[in-house]
Amino acid sequence: MKTYKQEVKNHSRDIIWKHSIDNLTSNREDSKILNSKYINRLWDFAFEDHILKYKIAEKVNEKYLNDWNSFSVQTYSNKKADQLKVAYLCGPEPQNDLDHLINLGIRIENVYAFESEKRAYNQALNSLKDSYPTLKIFNGKIDHYLKSTFVKFDIVYLDFTASLFSRDSKPFKTIITLFENQSLSNLSSLIVNTCYPDKTDENIDFLTSYFHYQAFYDYQIYDSSEKDEKGRFMEDNFSAGIIEKDEFKPYVSKNFEYAYSAFQTNFIINYSNHILPITNVLKNPLLLKRLFTMDSKTILKEIEKFEQNESIYLCPTNYSLFHFFNEIIKGDSKISRSWKNFISKNDYNGYSMEMAVKFFYMQLNAPSEGFMEILSDEMKKSIPEIMANIPDSIRNESRGLFCDVPMIHLWQELAINQLGYPYHHNTKAHKRFSYTAKERKMCVDIFTFDQCRSLYDWLPMIEYYGEDLKILERQILTRICIDAIAKHSLHILENQYFGAHIVCVNDRSWSKNHYFDIRENLK
Numbered sequence: 001m002k003t004y005k006q007e008v009k010n011h012s013r014d015i016i017w018k019h020s021i022d023n024l025t026s027n028r029e030d031s032k033i034l035n036s037k038y039i040n041r042l043w044d045f046a047f048e049d050h051i052l053k054y055k056i057a058e059k060v061n062e063k064y065l066n067d068w069n070s071f072s073v074q075t076y077s078n079k080k081a082d083q084l085k086v087a088y089l090c091g092p093e094p095q096n097d098l099d100h101l102i103n104l105g106i107r108i109e110n111v112y113a114f115e116s117e118k119r120a121y122n123q124a125l126n127s128l129k130d131s132y133p134t135l136k137i138f139n140g141k142i143d144h145y146l147k148s149t150f151v152k153f154d155i156v157y158l159d160f161t162a163s164l165f166s167r168d169s170k171p172f173k174t175i176i177t178l179f180e181n182q183s184l185s186n187l188s189s190l191i192v193n194t195c196y197p198d199k200t201d202e203n204i205d206f207l208t209s210y211f212h213y214q215a216f217y218d219y220q221i222y223d224s225s226e227k228d229e230k231g232r233f234m235e236d237n238f239s240a241g242i243i244e245k246d247e248f249k250p251y252v253s254k255n256f257e258y259a260y261s262a263f264q265t266n267f268i269i270n271y272s273n274h275i276l277p278i279t280n281v282l283k284n285p286l287l288l289k290r291l292f293t294m295d296s297k298t299i300l301k302e303i304e305k306f307e308q309n310e311s312i313y314l315c316p317t318n319y320s321l322f323h324f325f326n327e328i329i330k331g332d333s334k335i336s337r338s339w340k341n342f343i344s345k346n347d348y349n350g351y352s353m354e355m356a357v358k359f360f361y362m363q364l365n366a367p368s369e370g371f372m373e374i375l376s377d378e379m380k381k382s383i384p385e386i387m388a389n390i391p392d393s394i395r396n397e398s399r400g401l402f403c404d405v406p407m408i409h410l411w412q413e414l415a416i417n418q419l420g421y422p423y424h425h426n427t428k429a430h431k432r433f434s435y436t437a438k439e440r441k442m443c444v445d446i447f448t449f450d451q452c453r454s455l456y457d458w459l460p461m462i463e464y465y466g467e468d469l470k471i472l473e474r475q476i477l478t479r480i481c482i483d484a485i486a487k488h489s490l491h492i493l494e495n496q497y498f499g500a501h502i503v504c505v506n507d508r509s510w511s512k513n514h515y516f517d518i519r520e521n522l523k
Helices: 007-024 036-051 063-076 095-103 118-127 142-148 170-180 201-212 245-254 256-282 285-291 296-307 320-330 334-344 353-369 377-387 409-420 462-468 472-487
Strands: 086-089 111-115 136-139 153-159 184-195 216-218 233-235 431-436 441-450
Touching (some): 007 153, 007 184, 007 431, 007 441, 036 063, 036 472, 063 184, 095 111, 111 118, 142 170, 153 170, 170 184, 184 256, 201 256, 201 334, 216 256, 245 256, 256 285, 256 320, 256 353, 256 431, 256 441, 285 377, 285 409, 296 353, 320 334, 320 353, 334 353, 377 409, 409 462, 409 472
Parallel strands (some): 086 153, 153 184
Antiparallel strands (some): 216 233
């Protein structure tokens, strides 16, 4: 019988469960991206230091902030450990994790365990007869359970035995199922544990394709030397004079483990922030017609125009997922063929994940690049109304009112996220580490996700965006929330509310840039 009682494995469980439970209970307020401390500070900064100071308005109505704070409290609510629902892949020894959970205050009635392999499932059942006979263990894939039930989990622990981009892409398909079925709570923790893949040519090529077009990536991919003090992220390859993908491949090969580590963290949040909301909209005709034209001929024509747009190739770091998917589709390795089927399948109302990525970039660039025909009449009407009431055109000493002047794409992204239900990641609350329990080295990420519904559910219908955001307090409060989300994505995801900052990064002690710590290796 396989056993998972190694000391380092047990130590990883200590970290995983305590960190996740603390983030959702005692540290719950700090785990919110839209936490009241930051929102209230930024409100004072916006109005006292700028709007009132420069007489954009004579007074400010605090009732809007008070109302938002009240709604935020209702949206999240406080939770104790015994209220948290937990799901995990249990293997043949479910008591290993269950001991930790019970000791940390989780009720066994709120724990759901899954094991797909029949022999391991029977071993799990036998092991619990005398200790935890009331644990709910399901013999099957967690994916199937998530598709057919409506339970929302506060914590999900996916302990895989393969890498995230294994040839059948099963680990990532499980993660997608979790997100697509909205199986995580509004404020939640997702733990992903995978093994580092073998350092093969095709795996090196896969990671090279992913990071080559990134606007920023973990600096250790470029230089893993411990003596380096340049920071924890690298600006794009093109700025460093690395033009061709083959020029970048030796860096990925040399620092292969760092590259996989960065991929696991980055691709999951790329999906939860960017791909998930646009696919949620595309697969639902009711939502699709709110944001885009329903004329498929017009859509296909605009997509063709998008693919021929020279800015995609002149500024490739603004379109990294587009180029990554293109590389996969052109590739002929086993991993490329597997992922090609995965991203090209028309699962979203006749659209594929690849098509969704194009929609994502098109909606961010519609006004500037001429793709306005894809937008619905409601969007075409609301956006100019919003822009007509932006106070940032009033300047002081040749500067804008705030750090960034909001551009049109912000309101399109806001509308997508209001209807598409993304899971935004809290970078400050993130934890990642690695360990070697047996032969294989394992890679662990503990994500804290916030759906930020205290913003998105607080907004009016898209038709009323223009009228609603004429109210200065509501417009500024909306922008404050967008600023908070953007602070967790700067130098991590390109185009996540890009240019949305009211207070500049590091301008105040409380407005610092957030970035991931270097992955710790447990001994």
